Amino acid sequence: MIKSAVLPLESYRLAEYAVPLACYVCGEQNHFDAEYCRLCSAPMALAHQLLTSKTGPRIALILGPSGVGKTVYLGMLIDMLSRQPHRVQLLARGAFSIAVQQATVAALAKGRFPDKTPNEPDRWHWVHCQLRRKRRRVASDLILPDMAGEAILQEAEHPNTYHAIRSLLTKCSSVMLLVDSLRVRNGNRQDEFFAMKLASCLSEAGGDPQHGWNRKPFAMVFTKTDQCEECMENPEEFARTHASGLLRLIRERFPLTQIFASAVSGACAWRVTADGVREQVPLRIEPHGIVEPFLWLLERMKL
Ligand SMILES: Nc1nc2c(ncn2[C@@H]2O[C@H](COP(=O)(O)OP(=O)(O)OP(=O)(O)O)[C@@H](O)[C@H]2O)c(=O)[nH]1
Ligand SMILES: [Mg+2]
Numbered sequence: 375m376i377k378s379a380v381l382p383l384e385s386y387r388l389a390e391y392a393v394p395l396a397c398y399v400c401g402e403q404n405h406f407d408a409e410y411c412r413l414c415s416a417p418m419a420l421a422h423q424l425l426t427s428k429t430g431p432r433i434a435l436i437l438g439p440s441g442v443g444k445t446v447y448l449g450m451l452i453d454m455l456s457r458q459p460h461r462v463q464l465l466a467r468g469a470f471s472i473a474v475q476q477a478t479v480a481a482l483a484k485g486r487f488p489d490k491t492p493n494e495p496d497r498w499h500w501v502h503c504q505l506r507r508k509r510r511r512v513a514s515d516l517i518l519p520d521m522a523g524e525a526i527l528q529e530a531e532h533p534n535t536y537h538a539i540r541s542l543l544t545k546c547s548s549v550m551l552l553v554d555s556l557r558v559r560n561g562n563r564q565d566e567f568f569a570m571k572l573a574s575c576l577s578e579a580g581g582d583p584q585h586g587w588n589r590k591p592f593a594m595v596f597t598k599t600d601q602c603e604e605c606m607e608n609p610e611e612f613a614r615t616h617a618s619g620l621l622r623l624i625r626e627r628f629p630l631t632q633i634f635a636s637a638v639s640g641a642c643a644w645r646v647t648a649d650g651v652r653e654q655v656p657l658r659i660e661p662h663g664i665v666e667p668f669l670w671l672l673e674r675m676k677l
């Protein structure tokens with residue numbers, strides 16, 4: 375037997391679905407309650423937060439192969455900036471913007487490095503923050519995604535595999551290209567080739583290859599220089615000696631370029647985990663050259 379029941383008619387909800395919300399990264403229209411963009415998988419929280427922003431946000435990309443140190447660098451950068459109000463004051467917008475800082479700080483506090491970033495874009499960390507600088511009354515919004523190195527390489531080799539990366543390469547206002555100083559010093563040319571592929575893909579994505587990147591700043595940052603003194607002392611000379619092909623390409627394609635050396639740990643050791651995997655662990659944390667490349671970019675992005 376079927377009993378009659380009263381069901382409220384929630385037709386007003388249909389009206390909400392009739393107004394789509396554009397993804398900030400790729401521009402695809404999504405339902406107002408979507409968590410991730412249906413095309414590029416960027417978090418829709420970005421689009422919601424930007425509805426209340428007066429100025430359009432800028433995107434600063436951190437690029438580099440898997441294992442170069444992107445996540446460690448970004449987590450440490452956000453942590454340092456959020457605790458140094460006298461230089462640039464950084465305020466995270468949205469709970470999701472704290473995740474990369476939290477994961478990095480928690481791992482380093484336990485004497486480990488954070489886990490590798492998964493390849494799926496909906497599992498990447500995104501930092502949306504507000505920057506307040508001395509002498510500037512208006513705060514500006516900045517978005518920094520932490521993408522997986524393997525996904526970046528795949529997009530460079532097979533364009534349009536990752537919609538989010540393709541859109542970010544086109545829309546970004548500055549780029550930090552991370553290069554592993556240890557691998558370059560040890561003669562591993564794979565990293566140099568990877569960086570060259572990315573640099574040329576980026577200059578094509580910036581529109582006219584001759585003028586698109588004329589005004590956008592490009593920082594080449596050598597990582598892990600705690601283990602490469604030669605690079606820490608003079609990154610420019612190091613690049614000339616060990617990665618001359620890459621340096622020439624970058625100078626040609628990106629007129630506004632500077633070279634930096636960075637390190638998060640002061641010393642590292644190797645340990646074998648319970649499953650027999652060898653992994654590097656930081657013995658102490660001694661950040662070096664973390665904030666400098668970022669401040670250099672900010673100045674040239676006129677933020
Ligand atoms: N010696 C030294 N090693 C570092 C430093 N930063 C990162 N590493 C090493 O590099 C590894 C990879 O760092 P991640 O930040 O996870 O690299 P990633 O670029 O995010 O890699 P994907 O997530 O795979 O794209 C770490 O597990 C450490 O072993 C550093 O400052 N010094
Ligand atoms: Mg990572």
Ligand SMILES: [Zn+2]
Binds near residue numbers: 401
């Ligand atoms: Zn999207």
